[in-house]
Amino acid sequence: MNKRSVIIDCDPGIDDAMALLAAFRAPELDIKAITPVAGNVPLVHTAPNALKILALGGREDIPVYPGADRPLTGQAREASEVHGADGLMGWPMPEPRSVLRDEKAWDVIWREAKALGGELELIATGPLTNLAIALAKYPDLPKYIKKLTVMGGGACFGNATPAAEFNIYADPEAAEMVFRSGMPTALCGLDVCHRAHLTENEVEELEGFGTVQAAFCAALSRQELSWAVPYGTPGAPMHDPCAMLYAIAPTLFTAVHCWVGVERAGVHTRGKTVTDAFSDAKRPPNVDLVLDVDRPRFVRRLLALLREYGG
Ligand code: BDR
Ligand code: CA
Numbered sequence: 001m002n003k004r005s006v007i008i009d010c011d012p013g014i015d016d017a018m019a020l021l022a023a024f025r026a027p028e029l030d031i032k033a034i035t036p037v038a039g040n041v042p043l044v045h046t047a048p049n050a051l052k053i054l055a056l057g058g059r060e061d062i063p064v065y066p067g068a069d070r071p072l073t074g075q076a077r078e079a080s081e082v083h084g085a086d087g088l089m090g091w092p093m094p095e096p097r098s099v100l101r102d103e104k105a106w107d108v109i110w111r112e113a114k115a116l117g118g119e120l121e122l123i124a125t126g127p128l129t130n131l132a133i134a135l136a137k138y139p140d141l142p143k144y145i146k147k148l149t150v151m152g153g154g155a156c157f158g159n160a161t162p163a164a165e166f167n168i169y170a171d172p173e174a175a176e177m178v179f180r181s182g183m184p185t186a187l188c189g190l191d192v193c194h195r196a197h198l199t200e201n202e203v204e205e206l207e208g209f210g211t212v213q214a215a216f217c218a219a220l221s222r223q224e225l226s227w228a229v230p231y232g233t234p235g236a237p238m239h240d241p242c243a244m245l246y247a248i249a250p251t252l253f254t255a256v257h258c259w260v261g262v263e264r265a266g267v268h269t270r271g272k273t274v275t276d277a278f279s280d281a282k283r284p285p286n287v288d289l290v291l292d293v294d295r296p297r298f299v300r301r302l303l304a305l306l307r308e309y310g311g
Pocket of ligand 2: 010011012013015016039126240
């Protein structure tokens with residue numbers, strides 16, 4: 001199989017961790033780098049967490065280049081009430097043998113994009129600050145990016161506020177820059193991520209693999225489930241694994257090509273992704289907005305990737 005070259009920009013984060021563990025075993029992906037950003041918890045945690053997840057997944061060959069420790073403007077937001085103070089629920093992770101690299105995330109994105117001559121894909125499962133800085137520093141970056149897949153936003157509802165999803169709310173200015181950049185972009189928002197859920201039975205099946213990786217993923221799925229109860233989702237929403245599976249296997253999903261913008265001024269709506277998906281479709285489309293998933297096939301593929309650790 002021809003592997004696709006990707007950089008994963010993330011803020012681990014429990015569901016980032018599960019997405020990464022799945023990605024490490026996907027034969028479709030050649031992961032060139034991981035570029036952590038501040039998000040679910042500060043960068044002093046998300047960057048070392050990336051190393052710990054690589055150690056857990058047996059992939060310490062992948063280099064980690066930290067990026068931004070704060071959003072482009074305004075105060076940093078975090079979600080430690082969901083992810084724990086360390087971002088990984090205090091789960092006992094293996095001691096990493098690899099170390100953080102000195103080169104900055106945005107410089108690595110540019111370097112790899114240029115070297116691959118337009119073949120690099122980006123997968124972003126955190127606030128979009130690193131990507132926005134890369135765009136500001138290297139204005140011709142978009143022509144070297146084959147595809148960007150983002151977990152963020154939502155057409156219909158929010159989770160950080162009633163209107164806004166966390167990754168976009170954490171840096172709305174960065175998100176707007178990215179969506180306006182011209183990079184071919186797919187957006188997996190809360191709409192599809194809540195459809196891409198794991199039921200309690202499926203979490204038990206995962207736990208039954210009997211590996212340390214599966215035990216971790218089952219525990220973090222149960223943590224996600226407890227936060228999903230107010231939404232009435234019949235299982236644990238797989239936010240970042242959903243975007244990762246879209247990047248790996250887009251044919252499992254349904255998307256509409258439409259305009260998406262980010263509200264940056266609203267009193268109640270700052271950080272909301274405003275979409276043209278359910279309106280008059282008069283604005284020029286800039287995003288593939290992913291709205292639905294073949295859930296049974298999604299679950300089978302996600303569990304098959306995690307089963308690769310044994311069990
Ligand atoms: C997103 O925000 C974070 O809490 C998760 O890691 C995910 O990327 C869900 O809104
Ligand atoms: Ca995340």
